[in-house]
Amino acid sequence: GGSDTTAVALAAALKADECQIYTDVDGVYTTDPRIVPEARRLPRLTYEEMLELASLGAKVLQIRSVEFASKYSVPLRVLSSFEEGEGTLIAGEEDMEQALISGIAFNRDEAKLTIMGVPDEPGIAYRILGPIADANIEVDMIVQNVGADGTTDFTFTVHRSDYDKALEILQRTAKELGAREVSGDNRIAKISLVGVGMRSHAGIASTMFKALAAEGINIRMISTSEIKISVVVDEKYLELGVRTLHEAFHLAEEGRAEVSSLWQPG
Known part of the structure; x- marks a missing residue:
């Protein structure tokens, strides 16, 4: 990841036409070919699409290198170290036709926690997520469902490795808030x-x-x-x-x- 970012920085400083990144794959695919053998190499992607795919689990490029390339408008080309090919070009949105769907990313590193029956009032999200943030646990998706009885159910996801710690914190928070129940799922x-x-x-x-x-x-x-x-x-x-x-x-x-x-x- 660091070497990728260094390469992009050099390309930007030299005003190169593009920065070529050589990897163990011949480009970015529509999804993981190990799951979908029919997955197709994408000839081009926008910076924004590559950033989303990288943040969602695609491992071809580190997020920082793509952010840097986008900031300085350096076209990136992902190529194979082992075989010839055109790879995947990553560039600005104005430089390419827009695909409807470019790819499917997935992530198994997920766990879900729910605290049920907490008061529906200002600041409740902070009171739930504040202690989670204080423990340096990163939160991904958040859903809040407000009930007719003036209470709310609050669900969020974390990395699976943080599940046990987050569950312990949430159970303490539930007692402080008088919540009805806490549940979790790390599968x-x-x-x-x-x-x-x-x-x-x-x-x-x-x-x-x-x-x-x-x-x-x-x-x-x-x-x-x-x-x-x-x-x-x-x-x-x-x-x-x-x-x-x-x-x-x-x-x-x-x-x-x-x-x-x-x-x-x-």
Whole structure:
């Protein structure tokens, strides 16, 4: 990761046409070929897409090197150290056609905690997450459900390695807040769709949810951004979920999938 960032810094200082990063893979793929053998090497990605994929679990490039490349507008090309090829070009959004969905990332390093029946009042999120932050535990997804009785259920995810510590802290917080119950699950996983084309196309979430439902995969949590949709599912469904979505969005095929061909009511 450090050497990648150094290479990008040198390329920026020298005003190079692009920075070539040689790795043990021949580019960035639509998803992990070990799970989906039909996964396809992507000829190009935007900086934003690569940052999302890297933050969500793709290990090809370190986040800092991509951030640096984006800041100084240095095109990156991921190439194989072992074979010839064009690799994957990572550049600005204006330099390339926008794919609807570029890739599927996933992460098994997830655990979920819920505190139920806490007062629905200002500052409650801080009172729950403050002690978690004080323990240097990173929080990822957050969902708050407000009940009709004036209480709320608060759910968040952490790294699996932090699960036991976070659960212990949350149980102490629950006593202070008079919460009804605390529960946790460290057998979950996160699956994420990434693509700048989401900004201009409707129906992506519907297609995703319908495809997972057809395979009997229950969605436990949902998180979205402009170019990403993430869902939390039971860990046992991770690989099936990735394969299902790869097929639903036709990611093995060259070119851009059209929403009209993806989403059909019924």
